Amino acid sequence: MMRALRHPSFLVGAVLSALIVALALVSLVWTPADPGRMNILARLRPPSAEFWLGTDQFGRDIASMLMVGARNALTVGLVAVGIGLVLGLALGLLAARADGTILDAAIMRLLDFVFAFPIVLSAILIVTLLGPGLVEAVVAIGLFNVPVFARLARGAALQVMRRDYIRAARLAGAGPARILLRHVVPNIAGLMIVQASVQFAVAILAEASLSYLGLGTQPPAPSWGRMLSDAQTFMARQPFLAIFPGAAIALAVLAFNLLGDGLRDLLDPRLRERGA
Amino acid sequence: MIIVENLSIRLGELEIVRGLSFTLAPGEVLGLVGESGSGKSMTALAVLGLLPPGMRASGSIRFEGQDLLRLSERELRAVRGRRIGMVFQEPMTALNPVMTIGAQIAEGVIRHGLADAAGASKRALRLIARVGLPDPAARLHAYPHELSGGQRQRALIALAIACRPALLVADEPTSALDVTVQAELLALLREIRDETGMAMLFITHDLAVVSRLADRTLVLYGGRAMETGATRALLAAPRHPYTHGLLAAIPRGNAHANPLRPMPGQVPELDRLPPGCPFFGRCPKGDALCRDVPPPPVPGASIAWCHRPEAAP
Numbered sequence: 001m002m003r004a005l006r007h008p009s010f011l012v013g014a015v016l017s018a019l020i021v022a023l024a025l026v027s028l029v030w031t032p033a034d035p036g037r038m039n040i041l042a043r044l045r046p047p048s049a050e051f052w053l054g055t056d057q058f059g060r061d062i063a064s065m066l067m068v069g070a071r072n073a074l075t076v077g078l079v080a081v082g083i084g085l086v087l088g089l090a091l092g093l094l095a096a097r098a099d100g101t102i103l104d105a106a107i108m109r110l111l112d113f114v115f116a117f118p119i120v121l122s123a124i125l126i127v128t129l130l131g132p133g134l135v136e137a138v139v140a141i142g143l144f145n146v147p148v149f150a151r152l153a154r155g156a157a158l159q160v161m162r163r164d165y166i167r168a169a170r171l172a173g174a175g176p177a178r179i180l181l182r183h184v185v186p187n188i189a190g191l192m193i194v195q196a197s198v199q200f201a202v203a204i205l206a207e208a209s210l211s212y213l214g215l216g217t218q219p220p221a222p223s224w225g226r227m228l229s230d231a232q233t234f235m236a237r238q239p240f241l242a243i244f245p246g247a248a249i250a251l252a253v254l255a256f257n258l259l260g261d262g263l264r265d266l267l268d269p270r271l272r273e274r275g276a
Numbered sequence: 277m278i279i280v281e282n283l284s285i286r287l288g289e290l291e292i293v294r295g296l297s298f299t300l301a302p303g304e305v306l307g308l309v310g311e312s313g314s315g316k317s318m319t320a321l322a323v324l325g326l327l328p329p330g331m332r333a334s335g336s337i338r339f340e341g342q343d344l345l346r347l348s349e350r351e352l353r354a355v356r357g358r359r360i361g362m363v364f365q366e367p368m369t370a371l372n373p374v375m376t377i378g379a380q381i382a383e384g385v386i387r388h389g390l391a392d393a394a395g396a397s398k399r400a401l402r403l404i405a406r407v408g409l410p411d412p413a414a415r416l417h418a419y420p421h422e423l424s425g426g427q428r429q430r431a432l433i434a435l436a437i438a439c440r441p442a443l444l445v446a447d448e449p450t451s452a453l454d455v456t457v458q459a460e461l462l463a464l465l466r467e468i469r470d471e472t473g474m475a476m477l478f479i480t481h482d483l484a485v486v487s488r489l490a491d492r493t494l495v496l497y498g499g500r501a502m503e504t505g506a507t508r509a510l511l512a513a514p515r516h517p518y519t520h521g522l523l524a525a526i527p528r529g530n531a532h533a534n535p536l537r538p539m540p541g542q543v544p545e546l547d548r549l550p551p552g553c554p555f556f557g558r559c560p561k562g563d564a565l566c567r568d569v570p571p572p573p574v575p576g577a578s579i580a581w582c583h584r585p586e587a588a589p
Contacts, residue, residue, distance in 0.1 A: 099329075163369045163370075164365070164369050164370035165369065165370050165373075168362070168380070168432075170326060170353075170356070171324065171356050171361070171384065172387055172388075173353050173356075173357055173387035183375075186372075187372070187374055
């Protein structure tokens with residue numbers, strides 16, 4: 001625990017992530033102003049005491065929209081990573097169980113095929129097929145997270161399954177399902193959590209990109225990506241409009257990446273042995 | 277109690293173990309001795325039905341009226357861990373790092389239907405105390421990384437005997453430990469054997485360990501039996517040149533009076549063994565007969581698979 005507090009990237013990542021989560025939670029009960037309320041008389045205002053981060057072209061309060069947008073970004077990250085983690089873990093374990101067989105090869109080559117496309121490009125493809133919308137975008141991002149988790153799970157599971165304690169578990173009379181769930185999964189959970197944190201950042205960025213292109217979150221729901229694309233038109237008159245959502249996206253991605261990096265270091269058994 | 281007959285283990289074309297036979301009576305300890313790659317660990321895994329994928333065993337392993345090599349995976353599950361326990365070599369990797377010691381000991385007891393969760397936990401506590409871990413109640417809830425190497429090996433022994441097996445297979449259980457801890461653990465295993473009357477298949481490369489624990493010894497080389505007999509007789513007057521060489525290579529006493537004689541050569545690749553005796557090529561007595569014809573078992577004070585055994589003194 002003390003070591004966690006001394007680890008700089010974990011500390012910064014954790015604090016920033018917690019801040020974003022806190023803002024999103026607060027937005028559920030309170031925002032500085034109603035994020036949907038337009039005010040023609042207060043358009044494109046710079047930051048002030050009344051509008052902390054200024055207003056957009058419809059006079060909506062940027063600070064409030066960012067807070068609600070954080071909620072949006074976190075939901076996207078959570079659901080997309082959830083889809084990727086659950087499906088990826090299941091497929092990875094299945095492939096590891098079937099190590100060296102046609103099933104293993106089939107699963108992994110299919111995932112390689114999916115993995116070969118950049119995440120945003122393939123999300124655009126799926127959204128084009130299913131139609132634009134938040135749900136479609138999240139599903140698309142989630143599906144393209146699957147290979148990342150599946151590969152990691154397969155490799156780590158193969159390594160764990162060679163250990164003697166898995167033999168010992170078989171001696172204890174545990175069947176294949178119990179061995180996977182009770183003995184293999186807990187031993188690869190640390191790795192998966194670290195990857196989840198990094199993929200969380202990727203998912204937030206992907207959703208922002210899709211929304212920027214008009215394929216993700218649909219108006220009037222606030223989204224960092226769409227705020228950024230709206231701001232483009234007014235860049236010359238009100239640069240703050242682009243700076244704040246841009247900074248929010250950058251900070252969120254940085255936060256979860258740092259958190260993942262820090263967790264990886266802290267969970268790495270080699271470093272842990274050295275620290276102990 | 278266990279009768280192994282003509283056991284062969286193949287990995288594709290490679291014959292890792294060939295035509296191995298041995299028996300074990302209740303309460304008896306058989307030392308299976310050999311260098312790395314002699315097939316001793318694979319023999320142990322075959323007895324437990326835990327051979328790595330791709331390896332095939334043939335012959336028969338009769339245990340309590342069943343041929344273990346002909347049991348289905350489901351039937352095997354009822355035997356291994358329950359009637360046959362195993363102590364693994366590496367205390368560092370044989371305990372699950374994310375489960376408490378108590379939970380790991382209890383798992384087998386519960387899954388083999390010997391007790392409910394509370395009963396298994398009580399049994400785990402007793403076993404932890406029996407194998408001599410200090411402060412058993414605390415160890416029950418400890419994770420493997422909180423234990424030293426010797427303590428982990430004690431925990432592994434507790435795990436292996438938790439279901440009161442009739443046969444304990446121990447694969448180099450003391451090789452990763454330093455000598456004093458080694459001696460303590462051998463004493464512990466002997467005590468447990470005396471208390472429970474279980475038989476033990478003890479696998480090691482260390483003749484000193486064998487001399488302390490094993491009633492009988494079987495020496496393996498290149499996957500084949502070289503010599504077998506009562507440990508005392510076999511170590512006092514080895515008849516096979518290989519056993520002879522192993523004994524000569526053990527450091528003892530004054531290095532000037534008893535200079536160490538290492539065995540020349542190295543363990544050959546399994547696919548380059550001669551058609552005759554696998555020890556041909558390193559054997560000081562080897563001739564054309566040894567190269568071409570597999571040696572028959574020659575009875576005497578021990579049984580030696582050798583064309584030119586030492587005469588009994």
